[in-house]
Amino acid sequence: xxxxxxxxxxxxxxxxxxxxxxxxxxxxxxxxxxxxxxxxxxxxxxxxxxxxxxxxxxxxxxxxxxxxxxxxxxxxxxxxxxxxxxxxxxxxxxxxxxxxxxxxxxxxxxxxxxxxxxxxxxxxxxxxxxxxxxxxxx
Numbered sequence: 303x304x305x306x307x308x309x310x311x312x313x314x315x316x317x318x319x320x321x322x323x324x325x326x327x328x329x330x331x332x333x334x335x336x337x338x339x340x341x342x343x344x345x346x347x348x349x350x351x352x353x354x355x356x357x358x359x360x361x362x363x364x365x366x367x368x369x370x371x372x373x374x375x376x377x378x379x380x381x382x383x384x385x386x387x388x389x390x391x392x393x394x395x396x397x398x399x400x401x402x403x404x405x406x407x408x409x410x411x412x413x414x415x416x417x418x419x420x421x422x423x424x425x426x427x428x429x430x431x432x433x434x435x436x437x438x439x440x
Contacts, residue, residue, distance in 0.1 A: 312339035321350075325428060328354045328411075337424040345424035348376070350416040363407045363433045368426035371400040374418045380411035385434040405434050 314334045324331035329349045336346035379393040385405035392398055400406065 308341035309343075310339050310341075312336060324349070328352060336420070340424070342424045344370075344420060344422045345426075346418065346420045348416065348418055351378070351411060351413050353413065361408055362430050363405050364428055364430050365403050365405055366400070366421065366426050366428050367403065368421050368423065369402055370420070370422040371402075371426075372420045373398045373400065376416040376418055378412035378415035380415050380417075381409040383407050383409055386436075405431055 312335045319332050321330040321332050324347070328351060330352040332348040334346040334348065336344050373392070374397045375392050375394050377394055379391055381389055381391045383389045383406060389409065390398070
């Protein structure tokens with residue numbers, strides 16, 4: 303099997319986990335060192351609710367400028383609304399493949415919500431956007 307050029311082996315041990323603030327104020331993030339291991343091709347985080355109940359902008363419509371985004375629910379639940387797909391509640395064991403640039407927003411989540419997120423490229427941008435036309439017309 304051929305190795306990907308520039309990728310390195312990574313073992314990110316749970317006992318050494320560091321939880322830090324990140325993109326969203328209501329969550330804390332554990333970086334799994336995949337960005338370094340893939341030379342920036344991918345990033346992987348475990349994201350969990352941190353107890354903060356204040357709105358943090360994710361409830362607004364937004365996009366992620368990326369080629370790939372997968373979310374696997376490790377614990378709890380969350381309800382999201384996706385452009386052209388409607389509302390979806392994801393629960394422990396569920397997986398979402400978000401298509402590139404899909405407009406979406408979080409509606410609510412449980413206090414024990416925790417996910418594994420994998421995104422490519424690692425340095426993707428998140429931008430607030432207007433609601434889709436069908437939603438704005440409601």
